[in-house]
Amino acid sequence: ASRFADVDVAPPIEVFALIAQHNEDPHPNKVNLSVGAYRTDEGKPWVLPVVRTVEAQMATDPTLNHEYLPVAGLPDFRAAAVKLLLGEDNPALVENRVEGVQALGGTGALRLAADFLKIIKQCDNVIMSNPTWENHRMIFKNCGYGNIKQHRYWNAEMKGLDLNGMLEDIKAMPDETVVVLHACAHNPTGVDPTQEQWKKIADICEQKKAYVLMDIAYQGFTSGDIERDSWAVRYFVSRGFELFASQSFSKNFGLYNERVGNLCIVTKDTESKMRVKSQMEIIVRTTWSNPPNYGARIVASVLNNPALYSEWKEHIKTMSDRIRLMRDQLFQKLKMLGTPGKWDHIVHQQGMFSYTGLNTTQVEHLVKKYHIYLLKSGRINMCGLTTSNMDYVANAIHDAVT
Numbered sequence: 001a002s003r004f005a006d007v008d009v010a011p012p013i014e015v016f017a018l019i020a021q022h023n024e025d026p027h028p029n030k031v032n033l034s035v036g037a038y039r040t041d042e043g044k045p046w047v048l049p050v051v052r053t054v055e056a057q058m059a060t061d062p063t064l065n066h067e068y069l070p071v072a073g074l075p076d077f078r079a080a081a082v083k084l085l086l087g088e089d090n091p092a093l094v095e096n097r098v099e100g101v102q103a104l105g106g107t108g109a110l111r112l113a114a115d116f117l118k119i120i121k122q123c124d125n126v127i128m129s130n131p132t133w134e135n136h137r138m139i140f141k142n143c144g145y146g147n148i149k150q151h152r153y154w155n156a157e158m159k160g161l162d163l164n165g166m167l168e169d170i171k172a173m174p175d176e177t178v179v180v181l182h183a184c185a186h187n188p189t190g191v192d193p194t195q196e197q198w199k200k201i202a203d204i205c206e207q208k209k210a211y212v213l214m215d216i217a218y219q220g221f222t223s224g225d226i227e228r229d230s231w232a233v234r235y236f237v238s239r240g241f242e243l244f245a246s247q248s249f250s251k252n253f254g255l256y257n258e259r260v261g262n263l264c265i266v267t268k269d270t271e272s273k274m275r276v277k278s279q280m281e282i283i284v285r286t287t288w289s290n291p292p293n294y295g296a297r298i299v300a301s302v303l304n305n306p307a308l309y310s311e312w313k314e315h316i317k318t319m320s321d322r323i324r325l326m327r328d329q330l331f332q333k334l335k336m337l338g339t340p341g342k343w344d345h346i347v348h349q350q351g352m353f354s355y356t357g358l359n360t361t362q363v364e365h366l367v368k369k370y371h372i373y374l375l376k377s378g379r380i381n382m383c384g385l386t387t388s389n390m391d392y393v394a395n396a397i398h399d400a401v402t
């Protein structure tokens with residue numbers, strides 16, 4: 001008998017299982033609202049034109065080769081990434097107390113932060129929102145955290161943020177807990193704190209001496225505006241927090257499978273920054289040794305060139321505008337149909353996802369009867385919607401609810 005016969009089969013990863021089901025489904029009107037990636041109005045993936053331009057240049061650049069990158073990653077990329085996040089004139093940058101460590105996507109950056117806080121600072125307590133991106137919990141679990149808690153966040157009745165619940169739950173944690181925060185476009189709810197609410201969240205984190213880990217996977221992609229989407233991170237930095245921020249370039253550059261991410265480290269002084277960076281390098285060395293070049297080179301080339309940078313900013317506007325248009329259209333359509341319930345949260349939520357409030361029975365109805373694939377939680381990817389499937393989906397939701 002195999003010595004692995006006693007290994008429990010892990011539960012399927014819901015989002016990938018749904019994508020597979022959708023791909024196998026022969027139904028002509030099937031719709032995939034589960035995937036976590038941008039789609040055009042034709043329902044196709046979009047390679048950003050500015051990315052194509054840089055790729056063409058890279059293909060014939062004789063100075064490029066396949067040598068290893070430094071353990072902490074491509075210097076031009078890391079510098080551009082932290083500048084994009086904090087703003088060029090940010091005092092923390094000027095004072096040389098910010099470092100970037102390249103990672104395998106936003107996931108890799110989260111993993112680095114979680115590992116560092118566990119291994120070097122012996123953290124064992126972590127709190128994150130309920131609900132949150134399903135990977136947050138698993139990452140901290142696999143990093144060995146013993147006390148993983150979730151704080152109230154989504155108020156199902158109001159279809160909005162339960163700020164007081166959130167603050168109370170963070171307050172109930174021990175001092176020096178790791179607090180994971182979604183900097184913008186909260187996944188899965190699409191509900192973000194207002195600036196006033198962020199101030200209260202920062203107060204609590206300060207009181208509790210929390211290790212703040214900001215997850216920013218949708219900068220620019222959320223509102224179409226770089227500054228606006230990084231406001232929360234910049235605000236915490238302006239208050240003097242030392243923090244980590246995991247940056248993903250998967251969505252805002254459409255570089256999903258290139259695994260481009262960065263862990264931004266902000267400390268109180270240059271010396272601590274160097275200390276932290278040196279330990280991060282050991283963690284990288286034992287995890288993936290050194291990061292891949294291709295995607296990071298593309299991002300660096302765009303961010304470090306003013307003309308390409310403006311072109312990219314147009315692209316993120318194109319993507320975020322299309323998502324907002326789909327929100328508007330779905331809302332209008334449901335209103336027109338007289339679908340029971342209030343649906344304005346669809347318009348107010350931020351980012352790629354909408355937490356529809358559909359319950360599991362309604363979700364099942366959409367999958368079984370209409371071949372519309374979405375997560376059990378009722379989360380839908382707004383850019384799975386197109387002008388051509390909008391009526392079909394709205395009518396199906398109407399049918400599921402009535």
Ligand code: PMP
Pocket residue numbers: 036104105106107108133182187215217248249250256260261
């Ligand atoms: N954090 C959140 C909240 C996300 O939604 C995602 C992507 N789904 C990530 C991090 C990580 O993205 P990636 O590793 O693909 O860059």
